[in-house]
Amino acid sequence: MKHSGQWLVASGQRLLALLCLTALTLSAFAQQPVSTPPASPAQARPAGRGEAITLAPVTKRNTDLESRLKAVIGTSAGVWGVSVRHVERGEAAGVNDTQKFEMASVFKVGVLATLYQQAEQGKVKLDERVTFDHPERYFGSGILATLKPGLQPTVYDLAVLMITVSDNAATDTLCDLVGIPNVNARLGQLGVEGQRIKYCTRGLILAAAGLGAPEYQSLTRQNMGDALGKFTAEQRRANVEQYIKDCGNCSTPEAMTTLLAKILAGEAGNQDSTQQMLRILGEQHFNERLPKWIPGRVLHKTGSLGSPYWVDNDCGIVFLPGGQHVIVSVFGHGADWDIDQPQRKYASTTADDTIGAIGKVVWDYYANRSN
Secondary structure, eight states, rough: OSSSHHHHHHHHHHHHHHHHHHHHHHHHTSSSOOOOOOSGGGSSOSSSSSSOOOOOOOEEEOHHHHHHHHHTTSSSSSSSEEEETTTTEEEEEEETTTSEOOOGGGGGGHHHHHHHHHHHHHSSSSTOOOOOOOGGGEEESSGGGGGGGBBBBBBHHHHHHHHHSSOOOHHHOOOHHHOHHHHHHHHHHHTTEEOOOOOHHHHHHHHHHHSGGGGGOOTTTTTHHHTTSOOHHHHHHHHHHHHHHHTEEOHHOOOOOOOOHHHHHTTOOOOHHHHHHHHTTTTOOOOOOTTTOOOOHHHHHHEOOOSSSSEEEEEEEEEEEGOOEEEEEEEEEEEEEOOOHHHHHHHHHHHHHHHHHHHHHHHHHHHHHHO
């Protein structure tokens, strides 16, 4: 997701350009039978060696690792929050890990967990096809909104698109299906404190742009720019700042680490659901952040908002040597109100590198301590 003022409208176009190859693939997909979810755990690519993973209670705070994380953050622009949990060691580290941050698209992991809960309960069917209409209603990242109306992906396909290419149209369709109140209820059931969502992507983008009032709810991609054009630069800035203050879709890094830990350990679903969720998280297309300098496997979800108020997030499960796991949740944000576009582009790349450096620090620290 990218949004705020005029840069909000342009951001979806930039991301779609980066996804052109994927879009071509889905254009072919639109004319062929859509894939259905794996029918059994044996058909899903397993997350590891197949052994059950038990979450060791957190009994130790790793201050040595925290010092290394602070060294990375200390040289980076913006405000950062990091949560690290070694699953088998029962060891945690963090920086600002109980502070709330805007999640951006990272909130979609909670939607995924709720979808699989409802699938187990028989409330939704993953192989059911959904007719996708009115693509003009969706903003920001993704592919579905660029395709012709009438496509009939399965619910499972929508889940894959929501996570792997952060498709906002797929996400909003699933939010309508499972219900945002049920997502928050599921987070509570899993013991995820410090994370709640108020909006799905359309509502989030409109609210962030100052277009949350009822008269703006029928806006489309074609006329949203006209509505934004009525705001002065000062009004657009005030709108973004109010959205940040409201913190409708926020999480602490620690809460996000807890959610991923619950999914990894099979506490958020049965064996089949767990393997499918992990498989989807493992097919992430955006790998320039947390996995950037990690030689091992990373299952993760990114989240982004564009300048002038930027958000750069990545949260995931890192597979260590020896069959062990460490969960890393990184949230970052900052404001670029007074810099030009080339400087903003540089700032975004620098933020990606900060997350990559954090991932490398964690990997280097634990890779030789996994015995």
